[in-house]
Amino acid sequence: MSTLHYEVHGPSDAAATVLLSSGLGGSAGFWQPQLGALIAAGHRVIVYDQRGTGRSPAALPEAYAIADMARDVLEILDATRTAQCHFAGHALGGLVGLQLALDAPARIASLVLVNAWARPNPHSARCFDARLALLGACGARAYVEAQPIFLYPAAWAAEHAQRVADEVDHAFAHFPGEANMRARIGALRAFDIAARLGEIAAPALIAAAKDDVLVPWTCSQHLADGLRDVTLDFVAHGGHAHSVTEAEAFNRGLLDFLSRVAAPAAIA
Template identity: 80%
Template sequence: MGTTLHYQVHGPSDAASTVLLSSGLGGSAGFWQPQLCALIAAGHRVVVYDQRGTGRSPADLPAPYAVADMARDVIEVMDATRTTRCHFAGHALGGLVGLQLALDEPSRIAQLVLINAWSKPNPHSARCFDARLALLGAIGARAYVEAQPIFLYPAAWAAAHAEHVQDEVDHAFAHFPGEANMRARIAALRAFDVDARLGDINVPVLVSAAKDDVLVPWTCSQRMGDALPNATLKLMGQGGHAHCVTEADAFNSTLLDFLSRPSA
């Protein structure tokens, strides 16, 4: 079965388990580069994809657009890669997609990893998105992507990796999905609220957050850790919103330990 989405499959084709990785607002499969080698070395088959309307999966997004639409795209990728069941890891928006999948298609999810995600809106993140959308509307895409590292990375890490950060910004600008798509994606994540349904998610869940995340309060992860029936909460003191990138070794160790546990 084919798919209109761009995806890549890494690692052994005969692996006992598949890990499917879903990135945040940027939507790019390339976000997971710091995890690929560790997962493959541990024997996992890994699927990454560009989300609809981003990167190598160009599309005009429908209105209204919702996280449930993004979850259906994951099922499309799973079917195209002959993945009956997967360990799903999502960063921020990707974590929301994972929560939706665990509610809509629980038999397809063996374990769930939520990285700086949330189960309901909060006023601080809303303020951040308001500011980003104001930049996009008043100045344009270049200003929007130049501001992105402020929300992703701790200041000291961004300063120490200035060339890498600038390369990311330039790449994001060159592949910007367009203002309409970006607004539709942000509207979808801002409308997402499954907080009252967390108790219905019974798969094992790793909830990972960094306390210095400036975009999403770590207390959102604490909330999910308390409400999910089968959750493990891992809080890191530093690393920012993208702590799976800035503290990749520590994050990968936690991830592999979690994935090695038996799932129901």
């Protein structure tokens, strides 16, 4: 049985399973805007809290890597008797999917990569340097107060001010600790599989917002250029978390992609 917190939603006899992996926050709750749409479309859906976050508490080692996060997903697939899944990952979660597609390709029917990347870039590095400096100098509260700046377009955040404030309070109440956050950021900053993209055969949906202030959309274009079977879904607006801010449009693209890729057996 997995030591990670995970949830299985939707019909147990579904033709396909979709596993959703969130970004740096690590929470299953990030995918709430997609959950209902996926279940309504007949999919079996797995969401989980990543190790060292939320309801999966653990002390992470300094040398923690994306490969460790990929092994956690394999643990969940085994625990839920899932032979193969459609893997959707946001940012860091997308890196986990790419690693899985290299390490255990038979388990991945398709990839959905949302504002993800294959190698480090100097702009995102500058953003993470600033966030880590804020965490070290001012603490967790200042760190989570700054988080919406990187996630959401300014106009959307202003229009949804109470929702954003509630999210900040929740993030502070469930902050995984400075050591775990540094380990997770270290893992994503060390990730570089740019030279291996051509090894990945799984069909991929590359979704990106061109106004993402944390991860340049050109990182998604690089993924598209390197992968072998790609569907593009680039939007002009929505920010780093455009699956939240433009959920209806994002869900249409996601469901359309899933309807076009081959559906594997859900359960081993």
